[in-house]
Amino acid sequence: MCSGRISPHFILKAFQEGADGVLVAGCHIGECHYGKGNFITAKRVAVMKELIQFIGLSPKRLRLEWIATSEGNKFAKVVSDFTEEMVQLGPSFLRPKKIAKFDTGKKMEGSLEARR
Amino acid sequence: MSSVNYETVRTTCTYCGCGCGLLLEVLDGVVIGTLPQKDHPINEGGACIKGWNAHQFIYDEGRLKKPLVRKDGSFEEVSWEKALGEVATRLKKIKEENGPDSIAGLTSARCTNEENYVFQKWMRAVIGTNNVDHCARL
Amino acid sequence: MLEGKEVSAILALRRDNGHPIPFLFTKAEELMDCVADEANRYPLTKILIKLAKKHPNETIGIVVRGCEERSLRELLKNIQLRQGKVKPIGIACSQELANRCRCTLPFPSQVEEGELAKPVEDFSDLEEIEKLPEDERFQYWMKQFGKCIKCYGCRNICPACFCPTCTLEDANLIKPGGMPPEIPIFHLHKAYHMADRCIDCGLCEEACPMGIPVRRLYRKVKKSVKDLFGYVPGEKEEEKGPLEFLGDGSYELPGAGK
Numbered sequence: 001m002c003s004g005r006i007s008p009h010f011i012l013k014a015f016q017e018g019a020d021g022v023l024v025a026g027c028h029i030g031e032c033h034y035g036k037g038n039f040i041t042a043k044r045v046a047v048m049k050e051l052i053q054f055i056g057l058s059p060k061r062l063r064l065e066w067i068a069t070s071e072g073n074k075f076a077k078v079v080s081d082f083t084e085e086m087v088q089l090g091p092s093f094l095r096p097k098k099i100a101k102f103d104t105g106k107k108m109e110g111s112l113e114a115r116r
Numbered sequence: 117m118s119s120v121n122y123e124t125v126r127t128t129c130t131y132c133g134c135g136c137g138l139l140l141e142v143l144d145g146v147v148i149g150t151l152p153q154k155d156h157p158i159n160e161g162g163a164c165i166k167g168w169n170a171h172q173f174i175y176d177e178g179r180l181k182k183p184l185v186r187k188d189g190s191f192e193e194v195s196w197e198k199a200l201g202e203v204a205t206r207l208k209k210i211k212e213e214n215g216p217d218s219i220a221g222l223t224s225a226r227c228t229n230e231e232n233y234v235f236q237k238w239m240r241a242v243i244g245t246n247n248v249d250h251c252a253r254l
Numbered sequence: 255m256l257e258g259k260e261v262s263a264i265l266a267l268r269r270d271n272g273h274p275i276p277f278l279f280t281k282a283e284e285l286m287d288c289v290a291d292e293a294n295r296y297p298l299t300k301i302l303i304k305l306a307k308k309h310p311n312e313t314i315g316i317v318v319r320g321c322e323e324r325s326l327r328e329l330l331k332n333i334q335l336r337q338g339k340v341k342p343i344g345i346a347c348s349q350e351l352a353n354r355c356r357c358t359l360p361f362p363s364q365v366e367e368g369e370l371a372k373p374v375e376d377f378s379d380l381e382e383i384e385k386l387p388e389d390e391r392f393q394y395w396m397k398q399f400g401k402c403i404k405c406y407g408c409r410n411i412c413p414a415c416f417c418p419t420c421t422l423e424d425a426n427l428i429k430p431g432g433m434p435p436e437i438p439i440f441h442l443h444k445a446y447h448m449a450d451r452c453i454d455c456g457l458c459e460e461a462c463p464m465g466i467p468v469r470r471l472y473r474k475v476k477k478s479v480k481d482l483f484g485y486v487p488g489e490k491e492e493e494k495g496p497l498e499f500l501g502d503g504s505y506e507l508p509g510a511g512k
Contacts, residue, residue: 056392122278154294162463
């Protein structure tokens, strides 16, 4: 599948369902398996970032990365960095207030441990 | 001469009691769409979803075109006299058995004012009840 | 033009008992009632699509202002109208109309009537929002979107919206039912589509019965596309919007990774 398949509407739906962050990863520019798919991904994500910033969601919550299939380590690093960044930013304003499993009644702190 | 015939007709929405001004778009004698009227004092160019689709009931398949009487579970087409005779007999029977207030009449906002007037007059004077209402009063 | 048989009919506004409403003039005498510079605007280009669909062989003239000409160009690009079958007749808007609409180009390329007004470059409505901090901005938008009654007015009246199957009606992308609909994405779905199609006519905001400032959203995306890709919808006849084709890779997110 190509990152060009990621419709910006999917990104919006993810945010609406309460996602704190959305990471879009595709092949490097010039190395798209389908030719030019990632060209349009770059343009779409750029427009989406401006749009969500205008609404009041931080543009850092949407991230685009070029990761080749063989770059396993890079993928792992990007995911952990992104997760940590989202923890620092805090829950998205669209997150439903009550999440049955995790609602311990305790005040939410910034780090991952307090949320577990 | 051109064969294209398009015009917009100013009218009022039939759905609720607001009475928003609408323009019905008529292309070659068929109503194809609705636009809210910009300079109408009530809606000023806006309309709710019912207003935007106010033209859809005109050609709907569910509209009755001929008098029908239910026979053995299905509808049979009959003449006006037979249908009206049937209605009169049965309503008279109900009125005799249960009194005039057991009958209620519901008319429609899609009828003209004159038709609605006749209907409520008939309910009050002939049937003898004031149980009469219609959808746009809600 | 009507007499010369160049066009079979002209689509414009006509005064009917004091109310300007869209009308198709087929006889030259009727044109006496034609109204031009009018504060009450209707999406004439959208009506033209319906006419052209039913009568594809007729050439129809249409009286266009600046914004409607931009809309014509966009529709021609998207093959909703055919090049030889539409004859635009340009008129210019007055200065007060241009100020009211905050129009960046209140006259079409060829003007038959009217004086050219000065374009208005005013982005203060966007700056007002961008001044606010993030959470206040979010509160402001959710409060505005919460007024939505899902009338689809902004989509129905938009001259750039012509898709037979609309994203807003897709049950997988937006949960059906519920008032207000799923916000903010109900408006953001359309805003993304408007990124390279919005001609900034302002009909959407005038058609919203609840007074939601949707035009600001679309102007913001339009400005982003202009700043990022240098594309303005409706400006040139042959240029396609950046989100309509894959591209040549010349645009890449600066330091893709942030």
